[in-house]
Amino acid sequence: MSRRTAVIGLTLATALLLALTGCGEPAGRTPVGPSGTGAAGGAPFWVDPDSDAARQVERYEAQGRTADAKALRRISERPVADWPAHDDPVPDVAKVVRGAKAAARTAVLVAYNIPHRDCGMYSAGGAPDGAAYRDWVDAFAGAIGDAHAVVVLEPDAVPHLVDGCTPAQYQDERYRLLSGAIERLQRQPHTRVYLDAGNPAWIEDPGKLVEPLRRAGLAHADGFALNVSNFQTNDAVKGFGARLSGMLDGAHYTVDTSRNGHGPLPGDRDQAWCNPPGRALGTPPTDRTGDPLVDAYLWIKRPGESDGTCRGGPAAGTWWPDYALGLAHRAKD
Numbered sequence: 001m002s003r004r005t006a007v008i009g010l011t012l013a014t015a016l017l018l019a020l021t022g023c024g025e026p027a028g029r030t031p032v033g034p035s036g037t038g039a040a041g042g043a044p045f046w047v048d049p050d051s052d053a054a055r056q057v058e059r060y061e062a063q064g065r066t067a068d069a070k071a072l073r074r075i076s077e078r079p080v081a082d083w084p085a086h087d088d089p090v091p092d093v094a095k096v097v098r099g100a101k102a103a104a105r106t107a108v109l110v111a112y113n114i115p116h117r118d119c120g121m122y123s124a125g126g127a128p129d130g131a132a133y134r135d136w137v138d139a140f141a142g143a144i145g146d147a148h149a150v151v152v153l154e155p156d157a158v159p160h161l162v163d164g165c166t167p168a169q170y171q172d173e174r175y176r177l178l179s180g181a182i183e184r185l186q187r188q189p190h191t192r193v194y195l196d197a198g199n200p201a202w203i204e205d206p207g208k209l210v211e212p213l214r215r216a217g218l219a220h221a222d223g224f225a226l227n228v229s230n231f232q233t234n235d236a237v238k239g240f241g242a243r244l245s246g247m248l249d250g251a252h253y254t255v256d257t258s259r260n261g262h263g264p265l266p267g268d269r270d271q272a273w274c275n276p277p278g279r280a281l282g283t284p285p286t287d288r289t290g291d292p293l294v295d296a297y298l299w300i301k302r303p304g305e306s307d308g309t310c311r312g313g314p315a316a317g318t319w320w321p322d323y324a325l326g327l328a329h330r331a332k333d
Contacts, residue, residue: 043078043079043284043285043286043287044105044106044287045079045105045106045107045108045150045285045298046079046096046099046100046103046105046106046107046108047077047078047079047080047103047105048079048080048082048096048099049099051075051076051080052302052304052305052319053072053075053076053080053303053304053324054076056072056076056304056319056321056324057069057072057073057076060072068325071325071328071329071331072324072325072328074281074328074331074333075281075303075304075324075327075328078284078285078299079105079108079285079298079299080108080258080285080299080302080303081108081109081110081152081298081299081300081301081302082095082096082107082108082109082110083109083110083112083302083317084109084110084111084140086112086113086125086126086127086136088139089111089113089136089139089140089143090139090140090142090143093109093140093143093144094143096109097143097144097145097147097149100147100148100149101147105148106148106149106150107144107147107148107149107150108149108150108152108285108298108300109140109144109149109150109151109152110151110152110155110228110300111137111140111151111152111153111154111181111185112154112155113126113127113133113136113137113154114126114127114133114154114157114174114177114178115127115128115129115130115132115133115170115173115174115177116166116167116170116174117156117157118156118160119160119165119166130173130176130177133177133181134177134180134181134184137180137181137184137185138184140185141184141185141187141188141191144185144188144191145188146188146189146190147188147190147191148190148191149188149190149191149192150191150192150194150254150296150298151185151191151192151193151194152194152196152225152228152254152298152300153178153181153182153185153193153194153195153196153221153225154178154181154195154196155196155225155228155229155300156196156198156228157174157178157196157216158178158195158196158197158198158209158212158213158216159196159197159198159202159203159209161174161175161212161216162198162203162208162209162212163202163203174216175212175215175216175217178195178216178217179215179216179217179220180217181217182195182216182217182218182220182221183217183220186220186221192222192295193221193222194221194222194223194224194225194253194254194295195213195216195217195218195221195223195224195225196224196225196228197209197213197224197225197226197244197253198226198228199226199227199228199230199232199237199240200226200232200236200237200239200240201230201232201236201264201272202230206240206243206244206247207247209244210244210247210248213248214248218248218251222252222295223251223252223253223254223295224241224244224248224251224253224254225253225254225255225256225300226240226241226253226254226255226256227255227256227257227260228256228300228301229256229258229273229300229301229307230256230259230260230264230273230301231259231260231262231263231264231265231272231273231276231279232260232263232264233260233263233264234255234257234260234282234283234297236263237255237260238255238291238293238294241253241255241293241294242293245293250293252293252294252295253293253294253295254294254295254296254297254298254300255289255294255296255297255298256298256299256300256301257282257283257284257285257297257298257299258281258282258298258299258300258301258302258303259279259280259281259282259301259303259327260279260282260283261279261280261281261282261283261327261330261331261332262278262279262280262330264276265277265278265279271310271311273307274307274308274310274311274313275306275307275308275310275311275312275313275320275323276311277311277326278326278330279326279327279330280327280330280331280332281303281327281328281330281331281333282297282331283297283333284297284299284333285297285298285299303324303327303328304319304320304321304323304324304325304327305317305318305319305320306318306319306320306323
């Protein structure tokens with residue numbers, strides 16, 4: 001029986017409850033003690049008090065822009081994933097883990113450093129070779145230690161294998177690296193791993209993802225992640241996710257809802273993902289999804305960080321306050 005099958009039904013809130021009550025987990029990571037619900041209104045995840053959004057709120061308040069400050073708190077007061085540095089992940093991971101432990105919350109992290117990343121596009125780069133990547137993942141995992149953490153593993157890495165963007169000579173190595181990364185991260189006693197599987201506007205037939213996800217080691221992960229850095233609606237993602245889950249023995253998944261409040265930009269499909277105008281924040285992060293297959297709605301893409309130098313944006317990953325403010329003002333929640 002796969003590890004994923006063994007933990008079906010375990011919620012992220014249960015993991016947090018164990019941290020709050022001091023209960024341990026025996027071998028095999030089966031939870032002990034009563035089941036419960038997440039803290040902080042269904043969001044047991046850590047909020048960074050020193051984020052770009054939090055500092056922007058302070059600037060707006062100092063400038064007397066109270067309405068903008070109030071709107072931007074829709075980002076600054078909610079948990080957002082951290083994407084540790086590509087050279088040395090330890091300082092970033094350690095900072096998040098310290099904060100999460102002190103607040104009795106779960107850290108949310110993204111491992112994004114696979115060699116030949118993003119097919120040379122806006123987020124090109126990654127580790128120089130397989131050996132360097134394995135060392136990076138080992139350092140990343142070690143820095144998590146015994147903290148409660150959710151790790152979304154390598155956005156785009158599997159979909160780029162499916163759509164042919166990753167050259168054939170690198171594909172076997174990528175599968176090995178992803179499988180090895182899952183195995184290494186799962187050695188940490190309270191770390192949950194979700195392997196990225198793209199979004200329904202990218203790989204439209206979920207059947208094309210089944211074998212690649214299996215080759216990449218999904219059976220040893222806690223599930224897959226959908227809609228990372230994208231804008232597809234919850235309904236569209238959940239419909240796709242349910243179909244994919246049905247082909248993967250009921251695998252669970254997470255959904256990135258950071259910017260999908262208004263759905264995707266109509267038309268212009270090739271560039272609809274890159275700093276599209278008129279978008280809005282989506283469902284706030286929570287482990288109370290109302291769907292037995294969806295373990296959590298998470299903000300994996302950091303709202304307000306640029307997708308790249310398109311539509312006048314700064315470099316990928318750079319804080320862009322005007323874009324952040326637009327997302328916040330248009331949000332329903």
